[in-house]
Amino acid sequence: MKYELLMPRQVVFGWGRRSEVGTRAAGLGNRVFVVSGSRSLRASGILDTLFQSLRSAGLSVVDLGTISREPEVEDVDTMVHQLRSLCGGVAGDIVLAIGGGAALDLGKAMAAMATNTRSDTVLDSLEGVGKGYQITERPLPLIAMPTTSGTGSEATKNAVISSRAGKFKKSLRSDQMVPQLALIDPELTVTCPRNTTAWSGMDAITQLIESLITPKSTEITRALSKEGLRVAIPALRRACDEPENRPAREAMSHAAFLSGVTLANAGLGMAHGVAAALGVNCNVAHGLACAVLLPTALRVNRQVSEAALADLAPLFDTRQWATTSAAADFVVESIAQLGHDLGVPERLRELGVRKEQIAELVPTSRGNSMNGNPRPLSDSELQDILEALW
Numbered sequence: 001m002k003y004e005l006l007m008p009r010q011v012v013f014g015w016g017r018r019s020e021v022g023t024r025a026a027g028l029g030n031r032v033f034v035v036s037g038s039r040s041l042r043a044s045g046i047l048d049t050l051f052q053s054l055r056s057a058g059l060s061v062v063d064l065g066t067i068s069r070e071p072e073v074e075d076v077d078t079m080v081h082q083l084r085s086l087c088g089g090v091a092g093d094i095v096l097a098i099g100g101g102a103a104l105d106l107g108k109a110m111a112a113m114a115t116n117t118r119s120d121t122v123l124d125s126l127e128g129v130g131k132g133y134q135i136t137e138r139p140l141p142l143i144a145m146p147t148t149s150g151t152g153s154e155a156t157k158n159a160v161i162s163s164r165a166g167k168f169k170k171s172l173r174s175d176q177m178v179p180q181l182a183l184i185d186p187e188l189t190v191t192c193p194r195n196t197t198a199w200s201g202m203d204a205i206t207q208l209i210e211s212l213i214t215p216k217s218t219e220i221t222r223a224l225s226k227e228g229l230r231v232a233i234p235a236l237r238r239a240c241d242e243p244e245n246r247p248a249r250e251a252m253s254h255a256a257f258l259s260g261v262t263l264a265n266a267g268l269g270m271a272h273g274v275a276a277a278l279g280v281n282c283n284v285a286h287g288l289a290c291a292v293l294l295p296t297a298l299r300v301n302r303q304v305s306e307a308a309l310a311d312l313a314p315l316f317d318t319r320q321w322a323t324t325s326a327a328a329d330f331v332v333e334s335i336a337q338l339g340h341d342l343g344v345p346e347r348l349r350e351l352g353v354r355k356e357q358i359a360e361l362v363p364t365s366r367g368n369s370m371n372g373n374p375r376p377l378s379d380s381e382l383q384d385i386l387e388a389l390w
Contacts, residue, residue, distance in 0.1 A: 003218035006175055006264055008144070008155055008182040013257070015246060018145065018185040021050055021096070022057030028141040028180060029094040031060045033083055035107050037067050037099015038147060040191065050098065059094075062086060064110075067099070070169075070279060070286065071106040072162045076122040079106065080113045089114035089140065096143040098188075100200070101151030101286070104144050105159040108177050111139040112159070126161060126170040127368060135174035144179040147188040149239070149252035150200025150287050152207060152260020154182040162280055167364060169276040178264070186246070186253035194240050198342040199287030201236040201252055205229065205335075206290040207259035209298070209312075210269040213305040214372040221266040226311075228258035233315045233338075240342060267372030270365075271297040274386070277364035284351045291344040292351065295336035296389050301374040302332055348390045358386045 012020060025032055032054050034047075041047050051061045064079055083089065093114070097107025113122050115137040124131040144154035153159075158173040189197070211217060212225035235251035242248065274297075275289035302309065310327035316334040321327035345351060348358075362383050370377075377385070 001219055003220045004265070005220055005261075006157060006178055007261055008179045010180065011182045011184070011257070013184045013254070015187050015250065016185060018050065018183065018188060019053060021143070021145070021183060022053035022055075022059065024181055024183060025054055025059055025094055025096065025143060026057040028143070029092045030058070031062065031092055032094045032096050033062045033064055033088055033110070034096045034098070035064050035067060035079065035103055035110065037097075037103025039066055039068065041098065041147065042066065044191070046188070047098075062088070067103050067106050070102045070160070070162055071109065072164065073121065073123050075106060076109045076113065076161055077120065079110050080122070083110060083114050094141045094143060096145065098145040098147060100146065100148040101153040104146060104151070104153035105161070107142055107144065108139075108153070108179070109159040109161060109172050111142040112172060112174065112177050114140050122161060122172060123163075125172055127173060129166065129168050129170050135172070135176055138176055141180040143181045143183060145183045145185070145188070146253070146256065148192055148196060148200040149186070149189050149249070149256040150203040152204065152256050152258070152263060154179055154184060155257055155260030156264040160276070164280070167280050167360075169280045169364075171368060182257065184253055184257055186249040189249050189253060190244055192243070194243070195343075197240050197243065197252075198236070198344065199285060199291055200256070201232065201239065202291035202294065202339060202342065202344065203287035204252065204256040204259040205232050205236070206271050206294045207263045207268060208232065208255065209294070209335075210271060210372070211259070211262035211266040213301060213308045213374050214267050214269055215374060216372050217266040221262045224258050225262045228255040228262070229312060229315060231255050236338070237341060268369040269297060269373040270300060270370060270377065273365040273367060273370030273373070274361060276367060276369065277361040278351070278353065280364055281357055281360050282351065282353045284353070288344070288351070291339055291342070292346070292348070295332065295339065296385065298332045298335060300377070300385060302328060304374045348386065353390065355387070355390055358383060358390060361386055
């Protein structure tokens, strides 16, 4: 047996534990730069309470504002410029990101670029499109506080950054970018709209399954993936139908965190590769794209992943299966049924994708996620798959 496991330095998980943010942050520095991902956090008073907790612990607070979309190159550059203009990036400074995956990714990128000053733009450090600049200096300490249960960004080593003009969605990546503290309070997800709960939940399930069946998985990541799926599969419907159901919300937050750990250590696959392309080319929300793509990705990889998929059958039904093949088929169709029950569209055209855009999706699907797919897909095969899904 042989494996490595990269995780946040500290994980604080539990209902209502956002109240500990002040004392937890005080152990990391004395000035906190805050970026948030939802205007409702400000309107509901949650941010004010958060700021009070930080100030009561003796920290000064700098509110850098809110991000309401998946972060783009310009968003990162603007925030980093604002931070540096306040003499940020020195010892004692902390970045706190609270929100969905977009806010957490923006926070991670800010924390990294604040100390890595070789360039004025994050573009130069993005995989595959920049100048190849690496994160050589330790980023500012980062506190990640998710308010959705999906991306697992509170546990990952990358920040996904987009460009509409450049038509790309690429990662800023370094082992040093894993948050110092993941403070996960499932109570923060209670106010998520049903669609956000469903799509982010399917994103977590997609990450757990793709990191399970990728050839890059290890014994420890497979165990964590199975644990995440064990709690997420029965909980997601309940979280959507009963938004204040505490056990369901806790289960989904737990599963989302585990999905971040597994993807950071094992990688992903086709669903996430194409989801990135749909985001850049067609402005499709990431979680929704993953939810639509997952059944197709499983069918594409079903033959080479039969045993791993068959092992998941008891999560959906306790009956005994005559063959491994039958159990694997049942899992694929059960995932498709879960999406149907949650109202996930089944066709790309239902997402606003035009048929002539499919050719553009193929090259922009290539990247780190697609590299983890259980079997290689040629451009022509991928185009055929997407045309069939259209």
